[in-house]
Amino acid sequence: MTSAVAATPILGFHHVAIIVSDYLRSKRFYCEILGARILAETYRAERQSYKLDLAFADGSQIELFSFPEPPPRVSQPEACGLRHLAFKVENIQSAVKYLAQYQIECEPIRIDPLTGKQFTFFQDPDGLPLEFYCL
Template identity: 65%
Template structure:
């Protein structure tokens, strides 16, 4: 059996690189580790990092087809980020003009979560970390 340790990165292909770079770095606050322009592919690769070391790779590819999402398609359903306070994060996103769905409660863990989308409509989730007493 494999001995997987953790998720290292999630890779995202965007349609508008400057817009998505702004969203993931300025709106979500991910740290830039490296940015490369690959001339042979006419493509950018941006390596971003979360505080726990997990990474998001942001790619731009000319002519990439749109991602089928609704109704839900097979494949990656969404990318979820753990946060300490879903309500304050939701408010901050809305203040920046990001449409955010109503906060919901996970029926099994009883934690709060909320969905929103990146500039290409990729579903993103904010999932509330357990409190110290949980």
């Protein structure tokens, strides 16, 4: 006797939340350099914290949070937790050149051995690993 398995209700991810050490620096990075659009900006006095809701052209979102004195991020390459955040790009060489205008260095472009797609890594102002992944 088999039972019917319900289809998953998950449609995809809505947002990624990032705690930043310098709110204004990270706001500039994600908005002015990476091109995120501000959906909402809220100051929560009881938490001494900003919450910034950002969106990209495809509808994906990032929430930036600021808290007083957040602990440093674990930085070992294979530490448990969020490994990296990947952004879709159509032309990886153009994306790398774009970041270079802002003195943001990318690792050498590599090829994903499983998909054959090009990718490279760079960092946000707090050292969070970010990736450009070519469609």
